[in-house]
Amino acid sequence: MPEATIRDVARRAKLSVATVSRALNGFDNVSEQARERVTQAVRELGYVPHAGARSLSLARTNAIGVVLPDLHGEFFSEIVRGMDREASRRGYLLLLSNLHARAEQAQLALRAMHGRVDGLIVMAPHLKSEELAAALPPGVPSVLINTRDKPGAHAAIHLDNVAGVRAVIEHLSNLGRKRLVHIAGPAGNVDADERAAAVREACATAGIACEILHGNFEEQSGERATAALLERGHEFDALFAGNDNMAIGALQALRARGVSVPEQVAVAGFDDIPLAQHLGLTTVRVRIAELGERALARLLDSFGRGQDRGDELHAPELVVRATTGKVKR
């Protein structure tokens, strides 16, 4: 059975392809009789329309391309879940591709999407502005998340890293902490860089001493950095990691050496992944799924109107738990 096409259906129903197409798409200028013959033939042949061909002639695919960096688990699933929720609500599919580290691979991945999707959502915190511009296929509506793009060049959603960091530092300052360590994400990553810069500034404002070192957003790197810190006898009473993963690694290192949290060192992270709640980690809640949902909604909404190039700030929120503040019970 070599895959029935609409022409096979037409032949079998003794009608033209035009009528079959109209019947299948629910046009009203089709006689009852023809409609029945079509559904009959479809059933007999097990015909399923070829979505690819349909997209080609309609110039509309009902799919959205999603290009993400190689994300740590929780963040990835949350953002995809948000997009998927909104997409399936509005009848779209998601075409997924991960963006490899190198810029040329990014270009390849993005171009492979041309003609398969109606729009793109791109998250590329590690690309330079011009690399990104070169890689984006022209003429495909896009929404950028946390990229280093010039404001106003594309529709974009940014996380308000500065507000999140300020809330944490103020909180730590209110607790009377004076010597902070910040484990930043990898240099070159927008979020890592923005957060680190904000930490430096907020600490200066609050009159807190601040030491910054680098991890790579993975749990292990947080653990290693913290271990090294303790090894060389650095004194600090607060540790703020660039994301929750690293904060969790730090917690392990601290506990392994018998440093009490939060008495000796208060610990905070960023993202509020589900794990954070279970471990009682103070953090900045990002509502990742909402971020994805919003990006998709914005992209789809832009289809009707002209292009959208607004910058939107996604506001995070401080969540205080046991690793700072008083220990309950």
Place this chain on the structure above:
Amino acid sequence: MPEATIRDVARRAKLSVATVSRALNGFDNVSEQARERVTQAVRELGYVPHAGARSLSLARTNAIGVVLPDLHGEFFSEIVRGMDREASRRGYLLLLSNLHARAEQAQLALRAMHGRVDGLIVMAPHLKSEELAAALPPGVPSVLINTRDKPGAHAAIHLDNVAGVRAVIEHLSNLGRKRLVHIAGPAGNVDADERAAAVREACATAGIACEILHGNFEEQSGERATAALLERGHEFDALFAGNDNMAIGALQALRARGVSVPEQVAVAGFDDIPLAQHLGLTTVRVRIAELGERALARLLDSFGRGQDRGDELHAPELVVRATTGKVKR
């Protein structure tokens, strides 16, 4: 700029579309001169090939459709990550759609993939065998994961629920536990049903009393079920949840009522999500990412050869942690 096509490139390079196509695809029967004129024209026009059109004429899309049920976070991200890893390694994209609970929606989702993908990976633990058969588009190679399909009807990968459950029950039995409670997943879900049946059987073999109640694989349901159990004064010294989420909920309920784990009640889960490790939960490690990777690999491998209808068993492995066995330290 209304989207350059290959014909525009041909016109600009003063060549035919055939030559342009050949040049772009790296055929060797193209003169050096022509090749240069093509790359020149491509650059000037900002031409990007239309992947949809290409797929149509090649009858090959380089994309794999992935249809998953509405999964809880960790499991979802792990399995997609595994697939994505293998897919990008082999030059494929992933077209994602979540399978809604109702069978007709499943059918719609699967059909929407026809003509857009070269193959399908379907995970539908809640569909009946004939619903699934009806929904699968004929002629599209597919790999099924944890479905209620007849053996040998399609290529399938199953989790060895029985082996996993047996390992847990034996472990609990070796610890001297005599009265077990199993919080199963939702009735109708293959994995939930298989695990519950295996629990019943293994307990009988081991001479353990066993009570089974139902949750829905969400953390809260595990918490509620456990709370209700304690409320009505049921006596038990072991609790085995159908997945880690519910086990974690159960842990909270137990701790909230001052029941000590593992002294009074030993607790185990299933899946080994990252959270399990952090909470010291004894569980059955599934290596979810590997499962996804394997499904994709198997699908792609089947393209060369004829169709594949083998059943494959993915073996899980017991991981003993603090919530059973002796408490270390």
Place this chain on the structure above:
DNA sequence: ACGCTCCGTGTAACCGGTTACATGACGCAG
């Protein structure tokens, strides 16, 4: 009877690529 509109249907072009086959230029052996 004629001409009008209305409506269901069919023909064929089109979406943007690929590729079988045709063509014409060139080189070389007989």
Place this chain on the structure above:
DNA sequence: CTGCGTCATGTAACCGGTTACACGGAGCGT
């Protein structure tokens, strides 16, 4: 000089849908 093979290139059909436009018959008014 002819005949043949080689090779780069071009023409047009094709993938499987959609749809502008043409068409023919029915129903209606005059």
